[in-house]
Amino acid sequence: MKKEQEEGKPEFENILAEVGDYGAFQKSLVRWFLFPGVVPLAWFSLNIVFFMSVPDHWCHVSELLKSNLSVKEQQILIRPVEKQHGVEELSNCEMRDFNYSQILVDLLEGSQVKSILSRYNSTSNIPCPSGWMYDQTLYDNTASKQWDLVCDKDPMPSLVFTLTGVGSVLATPVYGGLSDRIGRKLTFFLCVFVTLVSGIASLFVPNFIAFLVLRMVNGGLSPTLFQLPYILLFEIVGTDKRTEMMTIGSIAWTVGLCTLPLFAYLLRNWVLLGLVTTCFCIPYFLYWRFLPESPRWLVSMKRYDEAVVILTRIAERNGSPVPDNLVERLKNVEKEAAREKQIDTAHNVTVLFRYRNLRKHFIFLTLI
Structure with missing residues (x-):
């Protein structure tokens, strides 16, 4: 039974089985x-x-960097609230239209953030004029941060x-x-x-x-x-x-x-x-030096001597005898492959849609 199975294999599979x-x-x-x-x-x-990766970001305001406010307090003064898809979020691309130079003076005089917000309350916002600040919780720097790929460059x-x-x-x-x-x-x-x-x-x-x-x-x-x-x-x-x-x-x-x-x-x-x-x-x-070339490919290129060297190396490492008449057998493998290739060239891309199973697999794999 085993012999019949071996005879049913392509010749190269038989050679490979012999060398291990x-x-x-x-x-x-x-x-x-x-x-x-x-x-x-x-x-x-x-x-x-x-x-x-794009970290959380907000408008850069140099005046507030000179204050002793925490990052969260700075964001409260800078970032207006906007609605996105019905959810209120802090804006990444606009800032409150405040006089931040005066706010810095107020902060240095001891004013609190809440009192400043009530005093300078404004409903108008402006785009970030001086770039952005980025959250550094996860990253010190990313390519998106380096080139400011945010807001108008968001895509x-x-x-x-x-x-x-x-x-x-x-x-x-x-x-x-x-x-x-x-x-x-x-x-x-x-x-x-x-x-x-x-x-x-x-x-x-x-x-x-x-x-x-x-x-x-x-x-x-x-x-x-x-x-x-x-x-x-x-x-x-x-x-x-x-x-x-x-x-x-x-x-x-x-x-x-x-x-x-x-x-x-x-x-x-x-x-x-x-x-x-x-x-x-x-x-x-x-x-x-460790990795061999594919002996199958060497045979397809008619480089039989190189294929024999690799197959011999495989046999010796696996403790198997080197098959007899290896070059002649490899030539037969190449001849059979050449015949199959001639048959394959008779087909074109339409064969992918001609048969039901092949068509189904092709469409599924393409979609995936």
């Missing part, structure tokens, strides 16, 4: 690459959430997230095609390098437009960086272990998500947070 499709070699990659490699991906992929943080998504849509097919052309391993390290450079550069650019462009480039790399560790493992493990690889990677991603707020809480400054999280790209380059 989940032995010490693959377990080592899971232990030292997949799990620890995916955790930091969440850190430098999603640090933008904290970069663009700008959302624009950053939108263009990050646009970058993903545009870049993913490019890097996906690149991984088919130059290999999974080289594409992975190229993406890590571009993420490192664009991520650090975005922290020190002098204007918001440059920041926006660099974050779009940086965000466009996230899906590829997330997928390639899985792909590298998928292509050297048996089919019955691929769900397990996805589960382990998802757990690692969740660990990264849960620990990222701790970095933001401890570091408090978006530049420092960006430096620490983005510099976790650097240890990835230590994987260069």
Whole structure:
């Protein structure tokens, strides 16, 4: 029965089973690459959430900064109450139309906030003429605070997230095609390098437009960086272990998500947070000698000798014998793949809508 099942497998799956499709070699990659490699991906992929956080803010009034009033008392004198969706809230973008120079004199003479409010009562408000003050309970500084992305610039943080998504849509097919052309391993390290450079550069650019462009480039790399560790493992493990690889990677991603707020809480400054999280790209380059190229991809590129070297390395680590006539068998794998590719090219995008189940899955995944 087992022999019949083996004969029903594609030839490469049989070769992989012979060298060991989940032995010490693959377990080592899971232990030292997949799990620890995916955790930091969440850190430098999603640090933008904290970069663009907008703290509570109110109009900057230099006169009140010279007083000994608490922040709360200053806000009482500055911020008018406005209704938003039927709820009364303190205004972020307007201030009371008071003579704050005279108020400062009154404060220095010992007047209380309540008496000043009753004495200078005014129903008119004006836009903030001198910028904003920001609440520092959670952050010392964010990108939104640095460039004052509030009030008339309120849509700008959302624009950053939108263009990050646009970058993903545009870049993913490019890097996906690149991984088919130059290999999974080289594409992975190229993406890590571009993420490192664009991520650090975005922290020190002098204007918001440059920041926006660099974050779009940086965000466009996230899906590829997330997928390639899985792909590298998928292509050297048996089919019955691929769900397990996805589960382990998802757990690692969740660990990264849960620990990222701790970095933001401890570091408090978006530049420092960006430096620490983005510099976790650097240890990835230590994987260069440890991480193998996908033997499946090498076979598809007719680089049989290199594929044999990697498969031999897998067999030796797993304590399995090296299969006989490996080069010839790999050539047969490539020929079969080429025939299947010719059949696939007869289809186009309309095949996604031709069959009921495929159409349903495509629509659901697109909406998600």
